[in-house]
Structures are given as structure tokens and as C-alpha cells.
């Protein structure tokens with residue numbers, strides 16, 4: 382192989398290289414832009430009972446009671462999680478819209494999560 386520096390101007394133009402590098406950085410940084418929220422199951426209620434989040438945010442459900450809870454949604458983002466005392470589960474919300482969350486064990490436990498586009 383011949384030595385020596387590659388001539389300037391060969392390969393990708395500098396602006397295109399910078400744009401590609403920026404795109405790659407955004408791809409890597411994107412998941413970090415979603416936020417984490419927390420909902421606590423305490424005294425047989427969800428706290429808060431209403432929550433507004435952005436698409437791709439995550440919500441961690443924490444059971445702070447001494448009884449088993451559940452959290453489920455049948456519309457929009459669907460899930461059905463069992464929550465023994467002291468446990469937590471995290472759910473991602475990749476779709477915009479209102480999500481009604483209930484506890485299957487305690488029907489009065491209700492939460493609405495508004496997922497903004």
C-alpha cells in the first residue's frame with residue numbers, strides 16, 4: 382500500500398459528514414429525552430389519580446400498600462400487571478391518547494394518564 386495522507390476533498394464532503402454525525406448523536410440521545418414518572422398505590426388509591434405525560438415517557442407503578450394491587454389498561458396502551466406489596470413495574474407509553482388505568486382487585490382505584498403527542 383502507498384503511504385501518505387488522503388487528499389482533502391475526497392470522500393464525503395465535510396457538511397454531509399457533520400450531518401451524519403449529528404443524526405447519529407440524536408439517535409443515541411433520543412431515548413434519554415423521554416421522561417420517567419411515578420404513580421404510587423397507597424391506601425387503595427392511585428396517587429396521583431390523573432397524570433399528563435408525553436409519548437414515549439415511562440410510568441413506574443409502586444405498591445406502597447401492604448395488600449396486593451394490580452394495574453391494568455384495556456384501551457390505547459394496554460397492560461395488566463400484578464403488584465405484590467413493595468414491588469414496582471414500569472410501563473412505556475408509545476401511543477398518544479388517554480389511558481384509563483384500574484386495579485382489578487380494588488375497582489374504585491382509578492387513574493387517567495393523558496399521553497400527549
Ligand SMILES: [Cu+2]
Pocket residue numbers: 425449450451484485486487490
Ligand atoms: Cu388494588
